[in-house]
Amino acid sequence: MGIESSCDETGVGIVRGTELLAHALSSSMEQHVRFGGVVPEVASRAHLEAMVPTLEQAYAESGVRVQDVDAIAVTSGPGLTGALLVGVAAAKALALAHDKPLYGVNHLAAHVAVDQLEHGRFEERAVALLVSGGHTEILLVDDIVTGITLLGQTIDDAAGEAFDKVARLLGLPYPGGPHIDRVARDGDPTTIAFPRALTGRDLDKHRYDFSFSGLKSAVARHVQHEDRMGRTFEVADIAASFQDSVCDVLTKKAIDACLDHDVKTLIIGGGVAANGRLRQFAEERAAKAGIQIRVPRMGLCTDNGAMVAALGAEVVRRGLPPSSLNLPADSSMPVTHVVAA
Numbered sequence: 127m128g129i130e131s132s133c134d135e136t137g138v139g140i141v142r143g144t145e146l147l148a149h150a151l152s153s154s155m156e157q158h159v160r161f162g163g164v165v166p167e168v169a170s171r172a173h174l175e176a177m178v179p180t181l182e183q184a185y186a187e188s189g190v191r192v193q194d195v196d197a198i199a200v201t202s203g204p205g206l207t208g209a210l211l212v213g214v215a216a217a218k219a220l221a222l223a224h225d226k227p228l229y230g231v232n233h234l235a236a237h238v239a240v241d242q243l244e245h246g247r248f249e250e251r252a253v254a255l256l257v258s259g260g261h262t263e264i265l266l267v268d269d270i271v272t273g274i275t276l277l278g279q280t281i282d283d284a285a286g287e288a289f290d291k292v293a294r295l296l297g298l299p300y301p302g303g304p305h306i307d308r309v310a311r312d313g314d315p316t317t318i319a320f321p322r323a324l325t326g327r328d329l330d331k332h333r334y335d336f337s338f339s340g341l342k343s344a345v346a347r348h349v350q351h352e353d354r355m356g357r358t359f360e361v362a363d364i365a366a367s368f369q370d371s372v373c374d375v376l377t378k379k380a381i382d383a384c385l386d387h388d389v390k391t392l393i394i395g396g397g398v399a400a401n402g403r404l405r406q407f408a409e410e411r412a413a414k415a416g417i418q419i420r421v422p423r424m425g426l427c428t429d430n431g432a433m434v435a436a437l438g439a440e441v442v443r444r445g446l447p448p449s450s451l452n453l454p455a456d457s458s459m460p461v462t463h464v465v466a467a
C-alpha cells in the first residue's frame with residue numbers, strides 16, 4: 127500500500143507487484159484556486175480530513191484491507207513539510223497498529239516508478255524526464271531503487287511552475303497546465319519565437335539543465351507590449367508558442383541524454399507528462415532516434431498513491447530493510463535518495 131500527501135492530493139494506492147488494485151484520490155485543489163497556488167496550511171488540513179476516507183475508498187476498490195498488505199510505503203519527501211507529515215503520521219500509525227514494515231520513499235522516484243503499473247517492469251537502463259510542478263530533471267536510471275543518477279535539472283523555475291505562471295499572465299485558471307494544453311490546440315505555435323534557454327552549442331556545462339524563468343518573462347513582455355499597443359492578443363497563439371518552447375527543449379534534451387548514454391528507453395513522469403504536445407514531440411523524436419518511449423496514462427502522471435505503492439513494491443522486492451518509525455518528513459529529499467533510513 128502506498129500513501130501520498132506531499133502537496134494537494136491525498137492518495138492511497140494498493141498494488142500487487144506491478145498490478146494496480148486501488149487508486150483512491152482526494153484533492154484539495156479547489157480550495158487553492160482563489161489563491162492561485164497551493165496554500166500549505168490549507169493543504170495540510172485537507173489531508174487530515176481526507177486521509178481516512180481515502181484509505182477506506184482504496185480498501186473498497188481493491189477488496190484488500192490494511193491487515194492484508196505486505197508493507198506500507200509513504201512519501202517521506204520532497205514536498206510541503208506540513209502536508210508530508212500527515213501522510214507520514216498516518217503510515218506510521220497503520221504500520222504500528224497492524225505490525226507492518228514501513229518504507230519512507232521518494233516522491234520523485236515514484237513519479238517515474240508508476241509507469242511500471244502501465245507498461246511492466248523496467249528491463250534495462252533508461253533515461254527519465256521528470257517534469258512536475260516543483261521539479262524538472264533528467265535522470266539516468268540503472269535501477270529505480272538503487273541506481274538513479276541526476277544528469278541535469280532546472281536552474282530556476284520548474285516546467286509545471288512555468289505553465290502555472292504563464293497561465294496566470296494569460297488570465298487562465300490555476301493550475302494552468304491543463305488550461306494551456308487545451309487553449310493551445312486552437313493556436314498557432316509559430317506565431318511568436320519565444321526563447322529556448324540553455325540550448326546553445328557552447329553550453330556543454332548545462333547540456334541537460336533547463337531554465338524557464340526567462341521564457342516566463344518573455345511571455346510577460348509580449349503580453350504587456352500588445353496591451354500598450356492597444357492590440358488584443360490571441361491567447362491561443364501565445365499559449366501554443368509558449369508550450370512549444372517548453373516541450374521542444376524538454377524533449378530535445380531528454381533525447382540527447384538517451385543518445386549520449388546509449389540508452390534505448392525514455393520514461394516521462396510527473397504532472398507535465400500529461401501534456402499533449404509534450405507527448406507528441408517525444409513520440410516523434412523518439413521514433414526518429416530509435417528510442418522507445420514510456421509515459422503513464424494521464425491519471426497516473428499527477429500526484430497519487432499508486433505511484434508510491436509502485437515504488438514501495440520495488441523496494442520490498444529488493445529486500446531492503448524497512449525505514450524506522452522515526453521516519454522524518456524530508457521536504458528537500460534529493461531524487462537520488464530513494465528510501466529513507
Ligand SMILES: Nc1ncnc2c1ncn2[C@@H]1O[C@H](COP(=O)(O)OP(=O)(O)OP(=O)(O)O)[C@@H](O)[C@H]1O
Nearest residue numbers: 258259260261286301303304307397398400401429
Ligand atoms: N496537460 C498539462 N500540460 C502541462 N502541464 C500540466 C498538465 N497537467 C498538469 N500539469 C502541471 O503539472 C503540475 C502538477 O504536477 P504534479 O502533481 O506532478 O506536481 P507537484 O506534485 O505539484 O510537484 P512535485 O512532484 O515536483 O512535488 C502543475 O504545475 C500543472 O500545471
Ligand SMILES: [Mg+2]
Nearest residue numbers: 258259428429
Ligand atoms: Mg508530484
